[in-house]
Amino acid sequence: MSFQPVKFYQTGTFTVGNRLLAPDERSEQANPQRSNSINSGHRACQGCGEALGARYAIDAAMAESNGQLIAVNATGCLEVFSTPYPESSWQLPWIHSLFGNAPAVATGVAAAMKVKGRKEVRVVAQGGDGSTTDIGFGCLSGMFERNDDVLYICYDNQAYMNTGVQRSSATPPAARTATTMPVGPEPGNVFGQGKNLPEIAMAHGISYVATATVADLRDLEYKVRRAMGIRGARYIHLFVPCPLGWGTASHDTIRMARLAKESGMFPVFEAEHGEVTGVLKIRHKVAIEEYLKPQKRFAHLFGKHAHPEMVERLQAIADRNIRKYGLLDEGSN
Amino acid sequence: MLNKPFAITLKPGTSLANHTGTWRTARPVYLDRLPPCNNACPAGENIQGWLFHAESGDYEQAWRVLVENNPLPAVMGRVCYHPCETACNRGQLDEAVGINSVERFLGDEAIKRGWKFDVPAAASGKKVLVVGAGPSGLSAAYHLARMGHQVEIQEAGPLAGGMMRFGIPKYRLPREVLDAEVQRILDMGVTLKFDTKVANIEQSMKQGGFDAAFLAVGAHIGKRTMIPAADAAHIVDAVSVLRSMEGEDKPMLGRKVVVYGGGNTAIDVARTVKRMGAEPIIVYRRTREKAPAHDFEIEEALQEGVMIKWLSTIKQANEGEITVEKMALDEKGFPQPTGEFEKLEADSVVLALGQDVDLALLDGVPGLEIKDGTVQVGPNMMTGHPGIFAGGDMVPSERTVTVAVGHGKKAARNIDAWLHGVECKPAPKHEIATFDKLNPWYYSDADKTVRPMLDIIRRQTSFDEVQGGLDETNALFEARRCLSCGNCFECDNCYGVCPDNAVIKLGPGKRFQFNYDYCKGCGLCVEECPCGAIKMVAEDI
Numbered sequence: 021m022s023f024q025p026v027k028f029y030q031t032g033t034f035t036v037g038n039r040l041l042a043p044d045e046r047s048e049q050a051n052p053q054r055s056n057s058i059n060s061g062h063r064a065c066q067g068c069g070e071a072l073g074a075r076y077a078i079d080a081a082m083a084e085s086n087g088q089l090i091a092v093n094a095t096g097c098l099e100v101f102s103t104p105y106p107e108s109s110w111q112l113p114w115i116h117s118l119f120g121n122a123p124a125v126a127t128g129v130a131a132a133m134k135v136k137g138r139k140e141v142r143v144v145a146q147g148g149d150g151s152t153t154d155i156g157f158g159c160l161s162g163m164f165e166r167n168d169d170v171l172y173i174c175y176d177n178q179a180y181m182n183t184g185v186q187r188s189s190a191t192p193p194a195a196r197t198a199t200t201m202p203v204g205p206e207p208g209n210v211f212g213q214g215k216n217l218p219e220i221a222m223a224h225g226i227s228y229v230a231t232a233t234v235a236d237l238r239d240l241e242y243k244v245r246r247a248m249g250i251r252g253a254r255y256i257h258l259f260v261p262c263p264l265g266w267g268t269a270s271h272d273t274i275r276m277a278r279l280a281k282e283s284g285m286f287p288v289f290e291a292e293h294g295e296v297t298g299v300l301k302i303r304h305k306v307a308i309e310e311y312l313k314p315q316k317r318f319a320h321l322f323g324k325h326a327h328p329e330m331v332e333r334l335q336a337i338a339d340r341n342i343r344k345y346g347l348l349d350e351g352s353n
Numbered sequence: 354m355l356n357k358p359f360a361i362t363l364k365p366g367t368s369l370a371n372h373t374g375t376w377r378t379a380r381p382v383y384l385d386r387l388p389p390c391n392n393a394c395p396a397g398e399n400i401q402g403w404l405f406h407a408e409s410g411d412y413e414q415a416w417r418v419l420v421e422n423n424p425l426p427a428v429m430g431r432v433c434y435h436p437c438e439t440a441c442n443r444g445q446l447d448e449a450v451g452i453n454s455v456e457r458f459l460g461d462e463a464i465k466r467g468w469k470f471d472v473p474a475a476a477s478g479k480k481v482l483v484v485g486a487g488p489s490g491l492s493a494a495y496h497l498a499r500m501g502h503q504v505e506i507q508e509a510g511p512l513a514g515g516m517m518r519f520g521i522p523k524y525r526l527p528r529e530v531l532d533a534e535v536q537r538i539l540d541m542g543v544t545l546k547f548d549t550k551v552a553n554i555e556q557s558m559k560q561g562g563f564d565a566a567f568l569a570v571g572a573h574i575g576k577r578t579m580i581p582a583a584d585a586a587h588i589v590d591a592v593s594v595l596r597s598m599e600g601e602d603k604p605m606l607g608r609k610v611v612v613y614g615g616g617n618t619a620i621d622v623a624r625t626v627k628r629m630g631a632e633p634i635i636v637y638r639r640t641r642e643k644a645p646a647h648d649f650e651i652e653e654a655l656q657e658g659v660m661i662k663w664l665s666t667i668k669q670a671n672e673g674e675i676t677v678e679k680m681a682l683d684e685k686g687f688p689q690p691t692g693e694f695e696k697l698e699a700d701s702v703v704l705a706l707g708q709d710v711d712l713a714l715l716d717g718v719p720g721l722e723i724k725d726g727t728v729q730v731g732p733n734m735m736t737g738h739p740g741i742f743a744g745g746d747m748v749p750s751e752r753t754v755t756v757a758v759g760h761g762k763k764a765a766r767n768i769d770a771w772l773h774g775v776e777c778k779p780a781p782k783h784e785i786a787t788f789d790k791l792n793p794w795y796y797s798d799a800d801k802t803v804r805p806m807l808d809i810i811r812r813q814t815s816f817d818e819v820q821g822g823l824d825e826t827n828a829l830f831e832a833r834r835c836l837s838c839g840n841c842f843e844c845d846n847c848y849g850v851c852p853d854n855a856v857i858k859l860g861p862g863k864r865f866q867f868n869y870d871y872c873k874g875c876g877l878c879v880e881e882c883p884c885g886a887i888k889m890v891a892e893d894i
Contacts, residue, residue, distance in 0.1 A: 030408060030833040030842075031883060032797040037845025039861065040409060040833070049849035052858045060854045060871035061368030066376065067875035072852040102368070109368035237849060263875075271876030274850060278794065304794075 025238070033238045047237050048083045049075075055082040055111055057091075062109040063101040067270030069260035069277065070098055070175045073234045074146065077173050077258060080241040082112060084248035085142040090115070090129055094122035094147030094156055097182040098175060120155040122147050123163035126170040134169075142248065143169065149176040149190035153215045164224035167252045171244075174217060174255070177262035185265040189215040192285075193337070194330045195317045197265070202320035211333060221255040222294045230290040233259040235278035239300050243290060259286050267316020279311040284338035287345045301349045302342070308335040373853060377874035379889045381847075381867060386786035386839025386885055390452060393440035395751070396423045396492075396759040400437055400452055401840055407455055407832035408842075413468060415832075416459045420470065423758050424495040424538055425488065427464055427530045430457020431820070432521055433755045434647055442788045442838050448801040451823075451831045458828040464533045470541055474501035479772045482507065482563040484551045484714065487515020488754045489745030490569035491538055492761025493768075497567075498541045500769045505561065506543060509550035512599070515571050516746070517754060519596040520618065522625045523816040551714045554741060565740045565768050568715075568728070569761065572708040572746035578613075580702070585672035591622045591705035598625060607700020611636055611675055613667055614705030615644035620651060622703050623659045628816055634660040634697065636667055638680050638688045653819065657812050664688060665695075667702065675699045710747040725749070733777060734764040742768055786839025790885030795846070799834050802827045841865070841886040847878035 026032040029040050037050030048054055057078035064071035082089050090113045093099045099116050102109040117125045126145035133141045145163075147156060152174040163170060179197045180186040187197045187209055194208040202208055221229045228247050232240040240258065247254040261268060261276040268276055280286040281300070285308065288300035309331060312318040321327045342348055357364070388401040399418060406415035419426050430453055441449035462468075479502045483490045486508035494504045512518055513535045517526060539545055551557045551570075558566050575590025582588060589604070591614070597604045610626045612619050615637035623633035637644060640663050641651060655661065662677065666688070669676040677695050680688035709726050720737035722729040727749045734742045744760030746752045770777035805821035806812075812819055823831060841864050848856045848865055855872035856865050879887045 028797045028799050028830070028833070030797065030835070030837075031795045031844050034795040034797065035844035035846050035883060036849030037843070039843040046845070047849065050845040052860070056854050059368055060868070061371035061373055062853070063368075063371065063373070064852060066873040067877050068852045072850065072877075075852070075854070106364060107366045107368045107371065269876075271880040273852075273875075273877060274881055 036237060047241055048080050049237060049241075051083075054079045055087065057082055057111050058102055059109045059111055061107070063104065064097070065264050065270070067263045067273045068097075068101075069234050069262060069273045070148070070177055071101070072273070073175050073240075073258045073260040074098055076234065076237060076240055077146075077244050077256070078112070078144065080244035081142070081144055081171065081248055084245045085140070087112070088141045089113075090133075090141060090143050092116075092122050092126040092129060092143065092145040094145070094151035095119035096148035096151050096180075097177075098146065098148060100182050119151050121159050122151060122156055123159040123170065123172060126172070127163050127166070127168040130169045142171070144171045144173060146173045146175065148181070149174060149178060149217075150180045150188045152176075153189045153217050161220075161224070164221060164226050164253045164255070167226065169251050169253070171247050171254045171256065174257045175260045176257055177260050177265060179262070179265050181262050181265040189213070190217070192334075194321060194327075194334060196320060197317070206330075207320050207327070208318070208330075218255070218257045218291075221257075222291050224253075225294045226253045226255060228254040228290070228292060229257075230255075231257045231259065231286070231288050233277040233281050233286060233288060234261070235274050235281060236288065236300060239288065246290070265317070267319070268314055272314055276311070276314065279306060282306045283308050283311040284342040284347055285311055285334070287341045287347060289345050296345065299345045299347055302347045305348065308338050372870045373873050374855075374868075374870045377869075377872060377892055378894060379874045379876070379891050380869060380872065381874070381876065381878050381887050382890050383841065383864065383867075383887055385783055385841075386790065387783040388786050388838040388840065389440035389442055390437035390450075390838075392782075392785055393436040394759075395436065395753065395756040396429070397762060398422045398437075401835065401837055403459070404450070404452070404455065404832050404835040405837065405840070405842065407459065407828070408835060410829055412459055412462050413466075416463045416468060417471070419456065419459060422762060424470070424492060425460075425534045425758060426456050427460025427534055428488075428517060428526060429755065429758070430454065430460050430822075431526050431530070431818075432517065434753060436755075442786070442791060443834060443836055445788045446793050446796065446836075447798070450834045450836075451801055451804070454802065454804050454823050455828055455832050458823045458825075460534070461530075461822055464530065470495075470499070470537060473499050473541055476503070477501040477772070479503065479564045480505070480562055481768060481772075482558055482561060482566040483569065484554065484557075484566065485509075485515060485569040485571055485745070486513040486535075486545060487569055487571045487745060487757060488517055489571075489757035489761040489764075490515070490567065491535060492758040493567045493569065493744065493765045494543045494761075495538045495541065496762050496765030497768060498538070498543050500765065502769070502772070504543045505563075506545045507549040507551050507557065508545060508547050509570070511547050513545060513547075515569075516573070519573065519599055520592065520621070521754075522595065522598070522621050524624070524628065524812070524819050525621075527818050553716070554714050555718055558740075564772055565742065567761075567764050567768060568736075568741065568743040568747065569745040569757070570711060570714065570747055572710045572752065574709040574711055575704060576706040576709055577704060578706055580667050580670050582670040583672055586670040587701035588670060589701060589703055591618045591703050592708055594622055594703055595625065603629065606631060606703070608632060609634070609698040609700045610703060611667070611697060611699040611701070612703045612705055613637075614707075615639060615646055616705060616707065617646045617650055618708075619705035620646045620654050620659075622705055624654050624657060626703075627657055627659055627813055630814075632660070634662060636662045636665045636677055636697075638664065638666045639686075640664060640682065643682075643686065656809060662697075666690070668694065670699070670702050673698065673700065675702060708746070708752075712747075733767040733771075734760060735767060735771070740771070783839070786885050791836060791838060792881060792883050792885075793836075795844070795883035796836055799830070801834070802831045837884045839885050842884060844883060846881050846883060847887060850877045850881045852877065
């Protein structure tokens with residue numbers, strides 16, 4: 021079953037580590053010997069959620085595969101800021117080909133390892149929401165359908181940030197991007213479009229699909245380790261706030277991820293063979309405004325020419341998530 | 354060079370060559386902020402500091418950190434009104450940490466396990482006289498002895514403890530607890546002379562060859578008030594009632610006992626009288642909200658069956674009965690007579706109207722200033738006479754055991770400085786770790802541990818201790834409710850949340866360090882630090 025939190029130990033499993041917990045009960049990120057898969061000196065913006073999420077996820081995968089890991093990267097922020105030729109921040113074998121073919125390249129790497137009899141070498145493919153939900157979607161669907169032995173991690177920051185914040189099919193309704201202008205009767209991104217990739221992945225019936233955020237490290241590490249323990253196609257959708265594209269303070273990255281989860285806007289769950297098997301419950305429920313207000317991409321919903329009806333529609337989306345996944349639990353924390 | 358792979362013109366390099374620290378406009382720095390509990394403690398205890406050790410189950414170390422400031426934790430854990438808990442940031446989350454109950458647990462554990470104080474510093478060759486073996490005198494003696502001074506306490510009475518023994522009833526402070534903690538101080542080599550009333554301080558100092566003196570005689574003369582009374586009316590004062598409880602002859606007060614006053618002493622007397630089988634009734638001129646007694650004490654008294662007549666003054670006392678007048682509060686909150694009278698049965702009247710200081714020992718000492726019946730002291734606790742310091746109830750301040758212990762410590766430090774001919778400069782206080790500096794998300798939900806209370810019948814009939822203590826398991830739980838406000842407790846959050854790996858983990862007990870070569874100054878570590886032990890400082894650009 022799902023991640024078991026330590027009930028009470030001052031900060032329990034909410035913090036990265038805890039001097040009162042035994043070392044094996046702490047997160048991989050608390051480990052002084054963590055692999056630091058994406059090393060210092062990368063050129064991500066201040067407070068980058070994706071750089072943080074990538075280290076969280078890949079360090080856990082490295083720990084689980086005893087360092088026998090190859091990463092395939094799609095085009096996107098993560099690739100650009102980590103590897104400006106000839107420099108690289110990556111501390112593991114890493115390959116980048118095109119924007120849209122990372123799942124296919126990963127399939128090839130996995131096949132090559134199989135041919136060479138290197139069963140211990142595992143393959144992870146990764147990309148942003150642009151390469152995952154739009155450009156590389158066909159390759160990804162094929163990888164799922166063939167059940168290739170790859171863990172695909174999508175770092176979802178809800179737009180094409182690297183090229184100047186253009187809308188992707190993961191951009192939420194009402195959000196302003198360079199291509200969804202904050203003017204007109206229905207400003208920002210439209211309602212009722214876009215893709216829910218975790219559910220699409222589940223529809224392929226693959227063995228493991230999970231969502232996670234950079235605000236719940238222990239849950240994320242549990243899911244990566246769980247996925248690494250399975251062979252075949254697996255998918256993790258990791259929510260990574262983007263200070264630049266969202267117009268949030270660089271110190272608020274983790275707080276934004278936490279508010280997305282606590283408001284119900286981003287449901288955190290895991291699924292096996294297309295069936296939801298566990299959810300991370302909301303601990304202190306917040307109204308959607310609390311999540312929206314710190315973000316400049318939603319600024320046009322508030323203030324002088326406010327759009328309370330759009331805020332209500334966003335709240336309705338959050339409420340639907342809460343109902344659908346059972347995110348609220350009476351008497352839980 | 355041509356020994357590179359095809360189409361490669363540059364050598365592969367690491368991003369470590371790229372010092373992203375140059376992007377920074379503000380830098381995070383680690384700091385210790387002052388926890389509100391420490392700030393509120395009249396005895397200046399490092400509460401967060403000793404809870405830190407209790408959290409890991411190292412109770413002896415916790416006790417040792419505690420007694421650096423206060424030698425009486427088992428007493429304190431029973432009688433202190435814990436302003437620390439009122440100030441506790443956890444109170445804004447769920448309920449304040451039970452600091453007082455953990456303190457008592459540590460104090461009791463020390464007695465049970467026989468822990469002794471650390472060996473004092475090398476002898477200084479200086480002699481200090483402490484007058485009075487109450488909390489403030491004992492505290493000063495302890496701290497002076499730790500500093501290596503030779504200390505003699507001269508106590509007018511036959512037993513040590515002062516108001517802790519003669520003012521606080523047994524059901525709140527069992528005497529074996531008090532005796533054990535006093536004995537531990539004496540074991541450091543402090544001399545304690547009983548039945549030695551200092552009649553003239555200058556003479557006593559000269560006779561004993563003392564270099565300095567600390568006066569802590571307390572305030573134990575019950576205040577009187579004019580009540581028209583018949584000759585046969587039985588009127589006594591609260592302090593002498595409580596004092597006589599410690600002797601052979603218990604006070605004879607009759608069945609109906611009226612206690613006059615609304616302070617903690619009034620409550621103590623009423624609850625004591627109740628335990629002796631009498632029927633106490635407290636008469637107080639104002640309301641419960643205005644009463645100086647702590648509300649929990651009033652509540653406990655009411656639970657035990659003490660009757661309280663609010664808004665009443667005693668007009669006349671006769672044999673077997675008194676006349677009270679009903680009062681009403683005016684707009685300013687002062688009680689005004691209403692002209693309505695009532696008679697109450699009263700075999701005796703106990704006056705609990707506050708206490709005065711016996712200042713006889715100071716007669717003729719030059720330089721002393723006495724105002725409103727108390728001795729005036731400077732910020733260094735020294736009276737107008739060089740070398741004579743004073744503290745506790747005899748100087749102007751709040752009269753509690755904890756304040757007295759704090760005075761003792763402060764005086765000891767200043768006496769030590771004065772003996773060495775230097776000025777005692779306290780270290781500047783850190784900024785306070787207010788609730789807004791914390792990130793409370795990270796703390797587990799945990800309700801306060803409630804201490805067991807003695808059942809009501811035994812409370813009404815015996816002097817057994819009313820409030821129970823914690824045991825090892827729930828003391829540990831309670832200690833771990835501490836938020837460690839403003840002081841790093843090594844949760845690894847900063848180390849984990851840095852997107853740039855710019856935090857270096859130095860190992861257990863050594864905390865962390867920033868690697869400013871790569872820190873971009875995003876401030877995530879500051880925001881996600883649970884306890885507010887990091888802050889952003891602008892870079893000079």
